[in-house]
Amino acid sequence: MIKRLFASKPDAAPTAPAASIVVDARRKAGGRTRNRVLMTMGIFFGIYGVITGRLVYLGLQEPGAAVAPTVRGLAARPDIVDRNGEVLATDIKTASLYAEPKNIIDPDETLELLSTVLPDLEPEQTYNKLKSGAGFVWLKRQLSPKQQANIMALGLPGIGFRTETKRFYPGGETASHILGLVNIDNQGIAGLEKYIDSQGLADLRELGLATSGNLTPFRTTLDIRVQHIVRDEVKNALDRYHAIAAGAVVLNAKTGEIVAMASVPDFNPNNPVGAHDKDKFNRMTAGTFEMGSTIKSFTTAMALDSGKVTLQSRFDATRPITIGRQTIRDFHGKGRVLTVPEVFIYSSNIGSAREADVVGVEGHREFLHRMGLLDRMTIELPEVARPSEPKVWKKVHSITASFGHGFSTTPLQTAVGAAALMNGGYLMNPTLLPRTEEQAKAGATKVVNDKTSADMRYLYLLNATAPGGSGKRATVPGYRVGGKTGTAEKVVNGRYSTNVRFNAFVAAFPMDDPQYIVLSIVDEPKPEKPGMGATAGLNAAPIVSNIIRRSASLLGVKPEFGQTNEALLVSSQ
Template sequence: MMKLWRKRLSKAEASTASIVVDGARKATGGRTKNRVVMTMTVFFGIYATITGRLIYLGMLQPDESGGPATRVTASRPDIVDRNGEVLATDIKTLSLFAEPRRIVDADEVIEKLSTVLPDIDVEQTYKRLKSGAGFVWLKRQLSPRQQADIMQLGLPGIGFRTEKRRFYPGGPTAAHILGLTNIDNQGIAGMEKYIDDQGLADLQASGLADAKDLRPVRLSIDLRVQHIVRDEVAKALDKYQAIAAGAVVLNVKTGEVLAMASVPDFDPNNPYNALDKDHLNRMSAGVYEMGSTIKSFTTAMALDSGKVTLNSTFDATRPITIGRQTIRDFHGKGRVLSVPEVFIYSSNIGSAREADVVGIEGHREFLKRIGLLDRLQTELPEVARPTEPKVWKKVHSITISFGHGMSTTPLQTAVGAAALMNGGYLMNPTFLPRTEQDAMASAKQVVNTKTSQDMRYLYLLNAEKGSGKRAEVPGYRVGGKTGTAEKVVNGRYASNVRFNAFLAAFPMDDPQYVVLSIVDEPKPEKPGMPATAGLNAAPVVANIIRRSASFLGVKPEFGHESEATVASSYD
């Protein structure tokens, strides 16, 4: 009985043990299954995240990847001429950057980069690569060939980003007008700087300078005329072996600058020499004694005073001595001269006597009224301030009457002459389009209409019978005034070192344009020849007018003789 009970108990225990083991197996299997499911879910989540990120990065534009967003160069509006021709525009360029934290061997990187970029600064680049920073620039504005060669090096931690760079299709053609941008596409000179100062810099700083929202900036410049002007002054620089040359074409009715060039200049696409002192924009940023071109204003002043007429005469028989200075004529006639003769013979003595009629205070007041003594107001930032004696004395008035002792810019001289040609209205020059109505709304009358008519007559007379004969262009009735100024060398005027200018207007029956040329320190065209303005600056003006008149809308007239008639007292 006892054995039977023990046997039954043994079977019961075995059955119970089997149930316990089976339950344990089921419990363990459930937990394992849950772990597997959880693990698979985590892995699927990780891979889904990675896949999504790769897809996102793959869809990004090139200029939105690599480097911080603050490094993106801002867009600039196109600059176009008055006819819509592009003068400046943005193009995409590639720049090289590094992530120093990912650089394993800085020496290897520099060694390999030097094979493609031999001009790279090794010491500076090494410091950048060892800085541990997240982002550093290595080289801005690479060529496509350089990018391709660097990519083949297979360097980890090295990348490229697309930036914007300013491109000037005309190269140096309008360099001094357009100006420059820096490496970050910000305007630093010329009209580029003017555009930034008008609000573009603020838009760029706030990230709102989006290319699609920026309208082109239209200038008053005519690219065709600009090309001609730059070409002619460059030829003059070589032909007369001068240190500089320049010219400007100005609309006398609106004050618009149609063209302006100064050489030597620079290529804004590669402005390595832009800051050289010899590459100064002499037309607006240089001040000079303008020589006998100033006699235009002396004669206009005398006529406008009402004390002098075209029939007035001045004694030029003998030189004028004042203090230690003796005033002589270059080609003196040794007799009494009429006002037209004073002008066409460019008499220093006659001009001095014209100034004496007005007086010292009246003389300075007139030059200030016509804008020759104040800093010119225009869009171009590079504008110099004229110089004058601190205290005007009689000797200053006399010498300034024929262009010595006061310095102003060539552009200002052209602007003042425009007022003498357009009926007497002085208007600030502009490099932006402007209508005649808008110009007259802000213009100031500085001489009366009769004075303007008389000056037109004298300009035409001088071109036909005086020193401006070489500026004649058949069919266009050009008038003008020469200016040959001796330059100061070691504190004294040197007779063989000159600054020459020719100030012209056309067509003289109703002047539309003023053209001023300068040639700085010209040499004689041939041995034994003089190097006066009539022989070098005047032909530059003639060539500009001959080539550009049709573009300016001036039609030639050959159907009638229209020589200026000399006033009665001239005989």
């Protein structure tokens, strides 16, 4: 039995059907193997074919030709235009110089010849580039047409040009602080140029969609004609009053649109050498100052709006106010009881302090916040300073704040607050983008009542027409200008200096229905002539007068010579 179990036996022959199945399976397996081999061979032949084709293509190129690395073409930027469609900033084509060092035979000679056209080339750095043996290096971006022509005439091997985009500002310095700057790669780095990038242009550039054919012009609220006048007047004032800086803004009181704004010293964006110097910032938005007696506009409005004071109220200004170590005096004291209009036109520090005392410390601080003077302003420009105020307000802070000392704000915010006092009490963010009165009012905040606004219009006009008013030099025949001066002593070495001032004048016109606010500033003015003073009425007010005289007709405000310029007190009740 055991032998039978383990004895070897020949395999039995498969039956006919089984043999057929085995043969078919082997045929199918062999077919799949051949397909895989053919597919693999095809892939390899395809790869080697592409490589061979590329080698043939390169072999047919001109001897010594270099292939520049991929450099993304500079994307276009939209034109910036004023409210009338005049171009303020646009793109132009320019040539940039590059080299192919591996094709340069003599770097010394090449550098020597290039320096005859471009003397500002840095010798050592440029020489190292030329002898590097690289395929592509930049030598000089954004050449002038004359420079390009002169370099081409040199006939240097290994030197070429690439067409790029450069920003051009037809007005030069005229609106430099508003328009801002771009860098060498045509990207916005300041002003509206930076704002435009933040609104989606930077994303379009990344996607390669920012081309000149698909970008609509960026329309602003500026009127380049008025902008030229404003810049011209503040530049003249800088020289005439021997100041360290000057500025002005024209603001639409109904919409908050900025029609013109300038600050000098400024810069030429086409050649922005020194643009980042510490004295060339936009003082209208990026500088904070104690605005002096212009703030008395808000102190008086606050007292009137509280309901505790009327234009017939009287305040004792017979003697100075002493609080702690400080004594509050009037610059030209009358030494008597003053009515509210007298407090305003005589610019009484004592009277303003007593107006603030009626409202109280917390009420005073709340009102200044309500008017937007103590919060960071919202506007399209990125260069905006944050106002400063005491961390804890005490009575002494309220008293000094009543006449514009002890807290700092920007000149533009002061103009915006003044617009609210003139337009019926509507505070609206300033803007460089066009909007209608309806759109502006929809986003505005009612900060004072109608009667307060009417009373303030009366006081502004009174200050320009009444005997003793400080706004006489801001008047313009036919346009009923009213306003308020501000002469603030600046802090020097921790103390207020009687000889170093920051002057301002805020005006509105025409006073029967104010359409525009004009505010000017002069930083550290000197007397125009020996023996003259240097107060705001003598320098900041004339700037406003000149701006209105030259620009009112351009703004569509018609003069009226038939009616009186005297202020008439009309109750709105």
